[in-house]
Amino acid sequence: MMLLALAGAGKACAQQTGTYSVDNPDDIRHLCHAVDGQVLNDKGIAFIREPGRIGQFPPPGRNYRVYEDIFHSMAGVIPGDTPEMIKAKMQAFWLRDRAKLKCQMLGFSITGGNILKLAVEKNSHLVLGDVTRRWNLDLNLVDPADGETLLDYVDRELIRATGNGMETVLRRHQAQIIKYGAKRAREL
Numbered sequence: 001m002m003l004l005a006l007a008g009a010g011k012a013c014a015q016q017t018g019t020y021s022v023d024n025p026d027d028i029r030h031l032c033h034a035v036d037g038q039v040l041n042d043k044g045i046a047f048i049r050e051p052g053r054i055g056q057f058p059p060p061g062r063n064y065r066v067y068e069d070i071f072h073s074m075a076g077v078i079p080g081d082t083p084e085m086i087k088a089k090m091q092a093f094w095l096r097d098r099a100k101l102k103c104q105m106l107g108f109s110i111t112g113g114n115i116l117k118l119a120v121e122k123n124s125h126l127v128l129g130d131v132t133r134r135w136n137l138d139l140n141l142v143d144p145a146d147g148e149t150l151l152d153y154v155d156r157e158l159i160r161a162t163g164n165g166m167e168t169v170l171r172r173h174q175a176q177i178i179k180y181g182a183k184r185a186r187e188l
Contacts, residue, residue: 020073022097027070032103034067035115036122067127083134090135098141110153113145117153120173128173132180139182151182 020027075093077086101115108118116139119127131137139150146153154174161167 020070022074022093022100027074028101028103029105031067031070031074031101032105032108032115032118034070035103035119035124035127036105036108037124065126065130067124068130071130087135091137094135094137098138099144102145110143110145113153114141114143114150116150117143120150120154120157120170123169125173128176132176136180139177139180140188142185142188147185149183149185149188150177152184154182155184 020031022028071090071093072086074097075086075089077089081089098114102112103115103118104112105118108121110117116128116131118124119131131139142149143153148156151174154170154177158167158170158174161170
């Protein structure tokens, strides 16, 4: 009961300050939903950041990087940080806390799987682009949920997708993560 009260207090604090914590399960859930493509703010409602349209659902085809706001908050990025500072903070955060970024959601094939596997499964190309090109995060966590790295997971999904429309998408993801250093668990 005490844990529930503390979790609720932590979430209330996050809503008031606009900060997110990797130690708050609700904040991790919001991040997972944002990566999944659902545009959520810290109260769990869809929104647009354009003046006069706050609180509305985004029009089809529009991308709002809510996941980026949450990642930045968890990493301690502040307004005025240079791209180099943001990259350094994101890398430090990722190495320290990536094992905590587990997603438990309907439609995700790995219960408690790492958030990058969710990004691949949901074809969140914006997330994968930021993780690789902008932040250059280490992609070689062996996920306790399935004993695989991100590349192992993509390889397995490619076998399942052979001959269907997802094969091309997964091959693109595979090439991208290999380019940025992804390895298989047996290579580590």
